[in-house]
Amino acid sequence: MLEARLSQTLLLKKIVDALKEIIAQGTLDCSDNGLELQSMDNSHVSLVALSLASDCFEKFHCDRNVSLGLDLKSLGKVLKCANSDDAVTIKAVDRPEKITLSFESDGKERTADYELKLLNLDQDHMEIPKKDYTCYIQLPSSEFARICRDMSMFDESLTIACSSKGIRFSAKGDLGTANIQLNAGTAMDVSIEVQEPVTQSFAGRYLNTFTKATPLADRVKLYLSEERPLLVEYPIEDYGHIRYYLAPKVNEPDF
Amino acid sequence: MLEARLSQTLLLKKIVDALKEIIAQGTLDCSDNGLELQSMDNSHVSLVALSLASDCFEKFHCDRNVSLGLDLKSLGKVLKCANSDDAVTIKAVDRPEKITLSFESDGKERTADYELKLLNLDQDHMEIPKKDYTCYIQLPSSEFARICRDMSMFDESLTIACSSKGIRFSAKGDLGTANIQLNAGTAMDVSIEVQEPVTQSFAGRYLNTFTKATPLADRVKLYLSEERPLLVEYPIEDYGHIRYYLAPKVNEPDF
Amino acid sequence: MLEARLSQTLLLKKIVDALKEIIAQGTLDCSDNGLELQSMDNSHVSLVALSLASDCFEKFHCDRNVSLGLDLKSLGKVLKCANSDDAVTIKAVDRPEKITLSFESDGKERTADYELKLLNLDQDHMEIPKKDYTCYIQLPSSEFARICRDMSMFDESLTIACSSKGIRFSAKGDLGTANIQLNAGTAMDVSIEVQEPVTQSFAGRYLNTFTKATPLADRVKLYLSEERPLLVEYPIEDYGHIRYYLAPKVNEPDF
Numbered sequence: 217m218l219e220a221r222l223s224q225t226l227l228l229k230k231i232v233d234a235l236k237e238i239i240a241q242g243t244l245d246c247s248d249n250g251l252e253l254q255s256m257d258n259s260h261v262s263l264v265a266l267s268l269a270s271d272c273f274e275k276f277h278c279d280r281n282v283s284l285g286l287d288l289k290s291l292g293k294v295l296k297c298a299n300s301d302d303a304v305t306i307k308a309v310d311r312p313e314k315i316t317l318s319f320e321s322d323g324k325e326r327t328a329d330y331e332l333k334l335l336n337l338d339q340d341h342m343e344i345p346k347k348d349y350t351c352y353i354q355l356p357s358s359e360f361a362r363i364c365r366d367m368s369m370f371d372e373s374l375t376i377a378c379s380s381k382g383i384r385f386s387a388k389g390d391l392g393t394a395n396i397q398l399n400a401g402t403a404m405d406v407s408i409e410v411q412e413p414v415t416q417s418f419a420g421r422y423l424n425t426f427t428k429a430t431p432l433a434d435r436v437k438l439y440l441s442e443e444r445p446l447l448v449e450y451p452i453e454d455y456g457h458i459r460y461y462l463a464p465k466v467n468e469p470d471f
Numbered sequence: 472m473l474e475a476r477l478s479q480t481l482l483l484k485k486i487v488d489a490l491k492e493i494i495a496q497g498t499l500d501c502s503d504n505g506l507e508l509q510s511m512d513n514s515h516v517s518l519v520a521l522s523l524a525s526d527c528f529e530k531f532h533c534d535r536n537v538s539l540g541l542d543l544k545s546l547g548k549v550l551k552c553a554n555s556d557d558a559v560t561i562k563a564v565d566r567p568e569k570i571t572l573s574f575e576s577d578g579k580e581r582t583a584d585y586e587l588k589l590l591n592l593d594q595d596h597m598e599i600p601k602k603d604y605t606c607y608i609q610l611p612s613s614e615f616a617r618i619c620r621d622m623s624m625f626d627e628s629l630t631i632a633c634s635s636k637g638i639r640f641s642a643k644g645d646l647g648t649a650n651i652q653l654n655a656g657t658a659m660d661v662s663i664e665v666q667e668p669v670t671q672s673f674a675g676r677y678l679n680t681f682t683k684a685t686p687l688a689d690r691v692k693l694y695l696s697e698e699r700p701l702l703v704e705y706p707i708e709d710y711g712h713i714r715y716y717l718a719p720k721v722n723e724p725d726f
Numbered sequence: 727m728l729e730a731r732l733s734q735t736l737l738l739k740k741i742v743d744a745l746k747e748i749i750a751q752g753t754l755d756c757s758d759n760g761l762e763l764q765s766m767d768n769s770h771v772s773l774v775a776l777s778l779a780s781d782c783f784e785k786f787h788c789d790r791n792v793s794l795g796l797d798l799k800s801l802g803k804v805l806k807c808a809n810s811d812d813a814v815t816i817k818a819v820d821r822p823e824k825i826t827l828s829f830e831s832d833g834k835e836r837t838a839d840y841e842l843k844l845l846n847l848d849q850d851h852m853e854i855p856k857k858d859y860t861c862y863i864q865l866p867s868s869e870f871a872r873i874c875r876d877m878s879m880f881d882e883s884l885t886i887a888c889s890s891k892g893i894r895f896s897a898k899g900d901l902g903t904a905n906i907q908l909n910a911g912t913a914m915d916v917s918i919e920v921q922e923p924v925t926q927s928f929a930g931r932y933l934n935t936f937t938k939a940t941p942l943a944d945r946v947k948l949y950l951s952e953e954r955p956l957l958v959e960y961p962i963e964d965y966g967h968i969r970y971y972l973a974p975k976v977n978e979p980d981f
Contacts (some may be wrong), residue, residue: 290646297621297649314647325656326614332647359836366807391800392824392842394807401835545901552876552904569902580911581869587902 218246218282218308221275225319226300227452231266232430234450234458236288238264238422243337244284246308250276250456262422263445263461274303280310284333294330308334344461349447350412351378356404357436357450361427362398368420370394373465376443378440379413382406386412387420389413405435414440415424416464423448426460473501473537473563476530480574481555482649482707486521489684489705489713491543493519493677498592499539501563501673505531505711509596518597518700518716519678527710549585563589599716601635604702605667606633611659612691612705616682618651623675625649628720633695634668637661642675660690669695670679671719678703681715728756728792728818731785735809735829737962741776744939744960746967748774748932754794755820760786760966767795768910772932773852775963781954782965784813791868795845798916805892818844835873854971859949859957861888861920866914866945867960873906878930880904883975888950889923892916897930915945924950926974933958936970 219230235242235253256263278430294317298304302319312334315375319328363385367374371389378384378471382399383406402406429450430436439447448460473574477483490497490508497510505525511518525531549572557574567589574583618640622629626644633639637654638661655663684705685691694702701714732738739813743762746754760780768775780786804827808814812829822844829838873895877884881899888894892909893916910918940946941961949957957972 250504293624293646294649321659323656324659325650325654325659328649328651330647330649367808369803389801392840394804394834394838394840399835403833404831404835406835442797466757471566548879549904552879576914578911578913578956580909580914580916581906582909583903583904585907597911 217277217279217310218284219275219277219305220246220251220270220273221303221305222272223303224300225295225298225302225304225421227272229295229300229306230296230429230431231268231452231458232288232292232295234432235264235266236260236292237394237428238425238460239288239327241285241287241335241337243339244286245281246278246283246284257422257425261419261462262426263344265344265459265461267454267459268456272452273303282308282310282312282378283339284308284315285337286315287335290332294332297328297330302328322438334434342439346399347441347444349441349444350410351414351440352409353378353383353440354405354407354435355398355436355438356406357382357427357430357433359398359404359406360436360438361430364420364423364427367394368395368424372416372420374420374423375417376408376438376440376446377415377416378408380408380410383408412442414442416440416442416446418446418462418464422460422462426462429458429460472534472565473539474530474532474560475501475506475525475528476528476558476560478529478558479555480550480553480557480559480605482527483559484550484553484555485541485684485687486523486707487547487550489523490519491547492683493517493680493715494543496540496542496590496592498594500536500539501533501539502532508593511682512677515551516674516717517681518599519710520599520714520716522535522714523707523711527707530560537563537565537567538594539563539570539661541570542587542590545587546685549587552583552585557583562563587598602696602699604696605665606693606695607664607667608633608661608693608695609662610638610653610693611621611661612682612685612688614653614659615691615693616685619675619678619682621651623679624670627675628672629678630670630672631693631695631701632668632670633663633665635663635665638663650697667697669697671695671697671701671718673701675717677715677717681717684713684715687713727787727820728794729785729787729815730756730761730780730783731813731815732782732811733784733865734810735805735812735814736809737753737782737813739805739808739810740939740942741778741788741962741968742798742805744774744942745774746802747938748772748935749798750969751795751797751845752796752845753849754796755791756788756794757791758788764933767932767935769971771877771929772936772975773854775854775956775969775971776966777969778962778966782962783817792818792820792822793849794818794822794825795847796825797842800842801968802817805840845905847880857951857954859951860920861924862919863888863893863948863950864915864917864945865893865908865941865948866916867943868980869908869914869945870948871940874930874933875906875908876938881925882930882975884928884930884933884946885925885927886948886950887923887925888918888920889922890918922952924959926952926956928956928972928974932972936972939968939970942968 254265306318367387370387433450437449445461508521553574561570622642625642688705691706700716763776808829835926875895880897885896943960947959955971
């Protein structure tokens, strides 16, 4: 059985908000080490992977591995009912048909229990090869979210060009062209490590859904290599991360 | 004729906001004692009753009883045009065809007058028997509003179970089940008086419209007895109240 | 060529927000003196005129007159991408086919360039006779916006009556009648200069679009004369203004 208690519901809210726009349903794999979830997005283009170590929890007990098929929209609805500073306990028996979420206010004057039915989902866990990337960028997550949003007004395709001079985001459409250049610096705290310059184009609407994870982390990490999927990583404090993978577009834009 | 002056329009705004979602039109009965309005809701299921003593007004003059058939949506529109801290004077002649609302800013630099046509409404004033109830609960009105909203995500029916141990709100639907338990205590200031425990189910959407009165009062009073309509009361300072009555559902839920 | 630099994008945002609801496209005439734009609104009823002196700019260079046919909705989208406190530089070559807007954050850590295609617009510059008006009113722009909004709930036509006693705004419709009276005074800082009293009616929906300019100026100036277009002027600091002209309705209302 699983019993996991977080002192603040807020973290769980942020995680589910980050996932529920991109995957409707997903299987949460629970083990003694913590929680993992991996899934292709609804249109089977990008991949999302959550990892949350057991240390993240005030109390964590999982004596036998258990897989929970979750409807993330439903889970999001339940979490809307909780105060952000309520403590939350997630419970499931072995071979579970439902999951229980219990919320407690400080002082336990108010307690709320929700039971959600679990889903039977096909699982195809992909092995993600952990290769090196030739460009590694860190920037404020809010800045990345804003760039993705602004660029998507111009075109559905967003080009990221990374060199030792800086990162350039570009889009070109009927409205005109847009170029945003970020340089490594202190005010915005952008850091860039480049072994080889990379220029790749991506479908902006996936990048936009990735940025639903913005509240999880002040800073986002981008990893790029020529002809390899972009990795967008939002760290969850020291306890884990949400990672999004998106393959580049094949046709290079004519910039 | 009627002439009633409130020093702050805000109170009138809150009252009309509490009523206008549940009744489209209503007859305001004005007498020397103050104002009364009683009406079934638009779908003739619940009953709403407003009572406002003449003491509530800075100035109140009503030498002959007068009944004003009001369109509450129109009245709400006029009130949107007023500043919350304007003084407002309501005027109507005997046998009136219209009502006048006059708003004055502090210093009278800005005055605004609105005339609204009155409606000829059938009136069937019900006598509400003032019986005793076996459960009497007081809780923060915002907490009650939130519970009604949260529960309505699960099912259209909301069960309230009241015992000396506390109040339990429950709903069960396709999404799963939800239980919220409030215990008497100091932090949230919930008070419960129980002569006999009661468990009854109600249509959540009516409860949700009742909670439009939340801004009127910090605390709401619930009165329950077995097989009698629930009474939800929002006091208006020491001057009156809005009361909502809703009959329980006949079929008990299978909790 | 034109090169004009504003230290704050905010002013340009406010100007474009004031124009883009009322004119879809317009020609910006650039000369050594500054920028001018004049256009009938989309339905060819009212006239809008922008004037912005070169002094308004941190840097202004225009060695040859140039006319820029702008799509204001597109320009508004680009401006949404900029921080309000970014510096912005507008550039166009002689006989231009596009306009470039460059935004720089403080410290230049972030730079963004947008190119917008220009439009070939017919231009019919009207000479606006600068006659005297018999009534001249100054009032808070937010108060004027609110009155226009409130009145439009009652009727599509808004009557402005100006006398030495004050200004009265009136509307009469199915809902009832509305009258708002402003008196010259200190709290709200309304000033009224009247040579001859004027009463004229105007189409409220145009007045409502004029009030999109409210963020540009704390105070708005109204100029009225019998049977002449109303002039609504929003000053842009000491550097210029946006002026709106609207002809009165021919049929007097039956107040």
